[in-house]
Amino acid sequence: MFHDRYQLAFKLYPYARSADQDADAPVRHPVVVMGGGPIGVATALDLGLQGIPVVLLDDHEGIGQGSRAICFAKRTLEISARYGCAAPMLDKGVVWNLGKVFHDDRKVFEFNLLPEDGHRFPAFINLQQPYFEKFLVERVREAQAQGAPIELRGRNRVTNAQVHDDHVALDIETPDGPYSIEADWLIGCDGASSPLRGMMGLDFEGRVFQDSFLIADIRMDGDFPTERWFWFEPHFKSGASTLLHKQPDGIWRVDFQIGWDIDRKEELKEENIRRRLDAMLGEGVEYELVWTSIYTFQCRRMKKFRHGRVIFAGDSAHQVSPFGARGANSGMQDVDNLGWKLGLVIAGKAPEALLDSYDAERAHGADENIRNSTRATDFITPKTKMSHVFRNAVLGLAEDYEFARPLVNSGRLSVPCTYDGLPLNGPDALPGGPPRTRPGSACPDAPIAGGYLLDWLGGDFVLLTLNAEAPETLEEAGIGMRRVALTGAEDAAGLLAERYLGDAPSAVYLIRPDQHVAARWDRFDETAVRAALHTACTLETA
Amino acid sequence: MSALVTTPNIPDPDGFYADLIAAQDHMTDDEASAFAARLVLILSNHIGDREVLAQAIHAAAQHVRGG
Ligand SMILES: Cc1cc2nc3c(=O)[nH]c(=O)nc-3n(C[C@H](O)[C@H](O)[C@H](O)COP(=O)(O)OP(=O)(O)OC[C@H]3O[C@@H](n4cnc5c(N)ncnc54)[C@H](O)[C@@H]3O)c2cc1C
Numbered sequence: 001m002f003h004d005r006y007q008l009a010f011k012l013y014p015y016a017r018s019a020d021q022d023a024d025a026p027v028r029h030p031v032v033v034m035g036g037g038p039i040g041v042a043t044a045l046d047l048g049l050q051g052i053p054v055v056l057l058d059d060h061e062g063i064g065q066g067s068r069a070i071c072f073a074k075r076t077l078e079i080s081a082r083y084g085c086a087a088p089m090l091d092k093g094v095v096w097n098l099g100k101v102f103h104d105d106r107k108v109f110e111f112n113l114l115p116e117d118g119h120r121f122p123a124f125i126n127l128q129q130p131y132f133e134k135f136l137v138e139r140v141r142e143a144q145a146q147g148a149p150i151e152l153r154g155r156n157r158v159t160n161a162q163v164h165d166d167h168v169a170l171d172i173e174t175p176d177g178p179y180s181i182e183a184d185w186l187i188g189c190d191g192a193s194s195p196l197r198g199m200m201g202l203d204f205e206g207r208v209f210q211d212s213f214l215i216a217d218i219r220m221d222g223d224f225p226t227e228r229w230f231w232f233e234p235h236f237k238s239g240a241s242t243l244l245h246k247q248p249d250g251i252w253r254v255d256f257q258i259g260w261d262i263d264r265k266e267e268l269k270e271e272n273i274r275r276r277l278d279a280m281l282g283e284g285v286e287y288e289l290v291w292t293s294i295y296t297f298q299c300r301r302m303k304k305f306r307h308g309r310v311i312f313a314g315d316s317a318h319q320v321s322p323f324g325a326r327g328a329n330s331g332m333q334d335v336d337n338l339g340w341k342l343g344l345v346i347a348g349k350a351p352e353a354l355l356d357s358y359d360a361e362r363a364h365g366a367d368e369n370i371r372n373s374t375r376a377t378d379f380i381t382p383k384t385k386m387s388h389v390f391r392n393a394v395l396g397l398a399e400d401y402e403f404a405r406p407l408v409n410s411g412r413l414s415v416p417c418t419y420d421g422l423p424l425n426g427p428d429a430l431p432g433g434p435p436r437t438r439p440g441s442a443c444p445d446a447p448i449a450g451g452y453l454l455d456w457l458g459g460d461f462v463l464l465t466l467n468a469e470a471p472e473t474l475e476e477a478g479i480g481m482r483r484v485a486l487t488g489a490e491d492a493a494g495l496l497a498e499r500y501l502g503d504a505p506s507a508v509y510l511i512r513p514d515q516h517v518a519a520r521w522d523r524f525d526e527t528a529v530r531a532a533l534h535t536a537c538t539l540e541t542a
Numbered sequence: 543m544s545a546l547v548t549t550p551n552i553p554d555p556d557g558f559y560a561d562l563i564a565a566q567d568h569m570t571d572d573e574a575s576a577f578a579a580r581l582v583l584i585l586s587n588h589i590g591d592r593e594v595l596a597q598a599i600h601a602a603a604q605h606v607r608g609g
Contacts, residue, residue: 390582
């Protein structure tokens with residue numbers, strides 16, 4: 001018997017017998033993705049859109065019930081836009097900018113995300129994770145119809161992985177019984193409790209936080225504004241901290257911090273959940289419980305994300321607390337980072353060493369996310385009496401003094417990681433260039449005539465020229481570079497100049513397929529550009 | 543590199559110390575720890591120099607035994 005581990009919100013890839021199950025010998029595939037959460041599906045999409053055949057195996061037939069992630073960041077939307085599925089996310093999502101922080105019954109202060117002008121996407125949208133995943137899968141279906149070689153296999157549970165030097169052999173359980181396949185490359189996107197990690201005997205180290213959180217997603221017509229409300233030690237006593245945040249479909253996320261030593265079964269009884277909610281919302285507010293769950297969390301990561309032909313991405317590689325919305329958002333940056341590198345390696349254009357830069361860059365990202373989310377968690381759930389005293393001193397002072405407000409940490413929201421000082425970066429040879437677009441940075445968007453800059457970047461290497469000359473195309477070691485030429489004429493708002501020129505009169509940027517800056521100069525220098533491409537792809541120097 | 547001042551720098555040390563203690567006169571122990579925490583935060587912001595603050599944190603942590 002094949003048992004499901006959870007119930008589905010959307011059934012999107014029903015089990016269907018594959019020809020591989022009737023083959024005499026295990027069929028070999030270039031890439032197999034294990035796990036069809038958001039990160040696995042995005043990986044399949046990235047590779048499939050490059051024309052690389054991908055088989056995705058998930059042990060269910062769709063998306064699990066219950067929204068875990070609700071906050072999706074601008075960078076995630078930009079990456080999704082590159083894959084062609086940001087529009088439905090933005091349509092469905094709730095845009096928010098205002099946050100309020102309370103202590104007991106007092107408002108400590110409020111903040112505005114104050115999104116910078118001139119970006120296609122807002123700083124954040126709130127969207128239930130099942131919708132996010134559904135839009136990704138719908139894009140996969142559309143891409144398949146256009147010939148992208150992607151296969152999604154539902155109810156295909158990987159039960160064993162044998163790792164060899166040049167491939168991985170997989171055993172798979174299905175409702176029709178077991179079968180085996182082989183993969184040149186296996187991408188482990190099987191979530192925080194990754195069975196693959198277990199099969200390979202790999203580490204996953206970090207910190208456990210001794211606290212539990214009760215999530216209640218409720219539907220109500222209540223007239224709460226579209227803001228993020230966070231209470232420290234709320235007067236209504238429903239938790240040591242409480243979060244209220246709006247989602248689409250009239251649904252609100254309520255998250256109560258309820259302590260470590262709890263009786264889960266008792267706490268999850270509807271009457272007990274309602275008691276907390278009633279205390280918070282006040283008498284007479286009608287609502288419906290849509291989904292409830294208790295979670296605890298840890299901040300940890302694998303030492304290495306690449307193990308020969310096996311590469312881990314998303315929660316299987318790193319796990320953070322939800323404060324800061326850095327889980328799925330960082331997983332999407334993993335995919336963005338891995339896709340083009342694996343593409344070049346499979347095409348034989350770059351050495352396998354390029355994949356070690358995935359490990360270096362994304363481990364750097366994971367460390368940054370773990371650091372931020374650990375700090376937020378320590379502030380929200382102080383571990384000692386004195387750290388509690390300090391926390392409340394900050395909250396008390398923040399009411400009266402501006403200086404204390406930046407110390408209040410109810411989660412530092414996810415921003416893209418800059419790969420400072422890492423090996424793929426080339427020269428920063430643009431005197432007066434803005435720091436935010438230094439090599440390693442994700443390109444900030446900017447409005448240009450007829451659209452937005454990021455629409456023109458990504459997918460391949462780009463030479464972005466601002467008031468500078470360069471050839472329209474250039475090829476080095478079989479890798480193409482495409483020029484995107486812009487001048488002041490396309491930059492009516494002046495934001496492109498502000499973000500990419502600074503004090504420099506002209507600039508040439510080499511931009512990676514994941515829209516990160518590889519190198520920049522004040523003018524086109526062919527030898528330097530070719531050398532930077534070598535560096536960005538870890539090519540042997542000629 | 544900015545250095546933490548560890549030589550006498552407070553004019554009228556006895557007056558300052560008396561003010562510090564007097565402020566806690568009618569406080570419970572809990573109130574006094576909250577007071578001390580607020581004072582640390584206010585002063586830290588005034589100093590505003592991460593290097594000096596790091597040295598101060600280190601210097602204070604060195605004295606655990608002395609209480
Ligand atoms: C309460 C909460 C709130 C959160 N809020 C946010 C937020 O606001 N923003 C944000 O960015 N992130 C948030 N996160 C984190 C986010 O949910 C995760 O980072 C994200 O789901 C990770 O995606 P994934 O694809 O790596 O793993 P998962 O979503 O866990 O997917 C793993 C998949 O692998 C499959 N699988 C497992 N074992 C096997 C096997 N043996 N064979 C085949 N398939 C297998 C599973 O069925 C599953 O489909 C939150 C998390 C929690 C718990």
